[in-house]
Amino acid sequence: xxxxxxxxxxxxxxxxxxxxxxxxxxxxxxxxxxxxxxxxxxxxxxxxxxxxxxxxxxxxxxxxxxxxxxxxxxxxxxxxxxxxxxxxxxxxxxxxxxxxxxxxxxxxxxxxxxxxxxxxxxxxxxxxxxxxxxxxxxxxxxxxxxxxxxxxxxxxxxxxxxx
Numbered sequence: 001x002x003x004x005x006x007x008x009x010x011x012x013x014x015x016x017x018x019x020x021x022x023x024x025x026x027x028x029x030x031x032x033x034x035x036x037x038x039x040x041x042x043x044x045x046x047x048x049x050x051x052x053x054x055x056x057x058x059x060x061x062x063x064x065x066x067x068x069x070x071x072x073x074x075x076x077x078x079x080x081x082x083x084x085x086x087x088x089x090x091x092x093x094x095x096x097x098x099x100x101x102x103x104x105x106x107x108x109x110x111x112x113x114x115x116x117x118x119x120x121x122x123x124x125x126x127x128x129x130x131x132x133x134x135x136x137x138x139x140x141x142x143x144x145x146x147x148x149x150x151x152x153x154x155x156x157x158x159x160x161x162x163x
Contacts, residue, residue, distance in 0.1 A: 032076035032083060034067040040087035040128070044163050047128040048073050048086035050155040055084070059148065060134075060141040081138050084148070086130040086156075089163055091122055105149040121145060123152060127159045 040048070049072040057064050062078030075084040093099050093110060100111045101124070110122040117136030123129055130152060134144060 030079065031066045031068055032080040034071075034074040034076055034080070034083050034085065036069070036071040036073040037085055037088045040073070040089075041163055044087050044128040044161065045072070047126075047156045048130075051086055051128075051130065051152060054151045054155050056147045056151065060138050060144040062138070078138070081135045082144070083133045084130060085133075086128055087163075088122075088129045088131050090129060090161060091131075094122070094124060102145075104145045106153045107145075107149040109145060109149075123156070125158055125160070126152065126156045127161050128156050129161055129163070130156065 039045070052072040052075060055064065055075050059077040059082050062081055065076045065079055067074040067076050067083075073085060073087045076082060091110065093112065102109050102111055102121075107126070108124040110124055112120045112122075114120055114133070117139065119134050119139045120131060121134070122131045132145070132148060134141075138144065
């Protein structure tokens with residue numbers, strides 16, 4: 001073995017480990033299968049398109065990933081760790097006065113704990129309903145809704161959606 005090959009092997013191991021560590025930081029890979037909601041009315045779809053354009057590149061420290069199929073009604077971060085769907089019909093859970101909710105930066109969210117330990121948050125009091133599903137691992141990130149609430153407040157007007 002010649003000495004000039006040794007530095008390449010020494011550098012190759014840390015480089016390979018770095019790639020593995022970075023891959024592990026993106027749960028579910030760089031793509032997420034997210035079924036868009038049925039085609040909403042044109043005004044709702046317009047609000048969702050505006051929201052889609054303004055969504056942050058990172059949420060809870062996770063990078064935005066590609067959704068399949070591509071749609072202005074969906075977005076994801078960290079593979080399928082955090083998934084957003086916009087333009088959903090009004091959830092029947094909104095009518096239940098016993099449901100829990102939170103307000104974050106002027107946006108009301110219906111809060112539902114899922115059987116797998118994750119959470120589902122659905123906006124209320126906006127002209128388009130947006131729903132965010134968060135896996136168990138990221139469900140405890142208190143700041144997760146802050147950036148999303150800011151952009152929803154800017155792009156989806158307050159009101160009661162008839163959809």
